[in-house]
Amino acid sequence: DTGVSQDPRHKITKRGQNVTFRCDPISEHNRLYWYRQTLGQGPEFLTYFQNEAQLEKSRLLSDRFSAERPKGSFSTLEIQRTEQGDSAMYLCASSATGDSPLHFGNGTRLTVT
Amino acid sequence: ILNVEQSPQSLHVQEGDSTNFTCSFPSSNFYALHWYRWETAKSPEALFVMTLNGDEKKKGRISATLNTKEGYSYLYIKGSQPEDSATYLCAAFRSETGGGADGLTFGKGTHLIIQP
Numbered sequence: 001d002t003g004v005s006q007d008p009r010h011k012i013t014k015r016g017q018n019v020t021f022r023c024d025p026i027s028e029h030n031r032l033y034w035y036r037q038t039l040g041q042g043p044e045f046l047t048y049f050q051n052e053a054q055l056e057k058s059r060l061l062s063d064r065f066s067a068e069r070p071k072g073s074f075s076t077l078e079i080q081r082t083e084q085g086d087s088a089m090y091l092c093a094s095s096a097t098g099d100s101p102l103h104f105g106n107g108t109r110l111t112v113t
Numbered sequence: 114i115l116n117v118e119q120s121p122q123s124l125h126v127q128e129g130d131s132t133n134f135t136c137s138f139p140s141s142n143f144y145a146l147h148w149y150r151w152e153t154a155k156s157p158e159a160l161f162v163m164t165l166n167g168d169e170k171k172k173g174r175i176s177a178t179l180n181t182k183e184g185y186s187y188l189y190i191k192g193s194q195p196e197d198s199a200t201y202l203c204a205a206f207r208s209e210t211g212g213g214a215d216g217l218t219f220g221k222g223t224h225l226i227i228q229p
Contacts (some may be wrong), residue, residue: 004156042119042204042219042222043157043202045217045218045219091157099144099206101147102157102217104156
């Protein structure tokens with residue numbers, strides 16, 4: 001069990017550019033979650049997968065955000081045409097079942113200039 | 114959108130004192146309630162997952178209770194120590210059969226500072 005890993009740890013990009021983040025969950029976990037966290041707030045739900053199926057996507061999420069988990073293992077989160085308001089910590093977590101605890105990665109900190 | 118509220122927002126406690134804080138959530142279609150501890154520069158760490166009304170869980174000096182009928186959970190810390198300083202997050206998971214799960218929705222957290 002190597003834990004949840006996220007790549008990159010930090011990303012600085014210019015407004016209007018596209019960015020992609022990767023998350024590798026714990027290998028036997030079939031649930032994978034993406035969250036966004038800004039200063040003073042708790043993690044804000046973005047989307048989650050059970051295996052390769054994307055079961056839910058936040059209604060707060062604009063069309064510029066898309067996530068995939070093509071083989072039910074790693075996942076990618078892409079943000080197109082980044083805006084300054086996208087600057088945040090993006091957290092990935094995985095769990096074995098719906099009522100088992102989430103294991104979080106260290107996050108990807110995005111700064112949009 | 115599932116609304117999860119935590120209070121207080123922040124709390125200063127003297128070392129050795131006991132403390133508690135609250136998480137409230139909609140009771141309809143309840144599925145599970147999670148508590149996490151989040152220390153600065155680290156990722157959130159799971160404390161408890163509770164699913165049944167009346168559940169009580171304990172881990173060392175930290176314990177939690179759950180009331181699913183009225184939609185609240187309490188987290189208790191007995192004999193606070195400086196290493197307990199962290200943000201404590203609760204998160205609620207609504208039943209997937211309830212017509213649109215919102216994933217696991219977090220509150221904003223209670224920021225706990227233990228003063229020596």
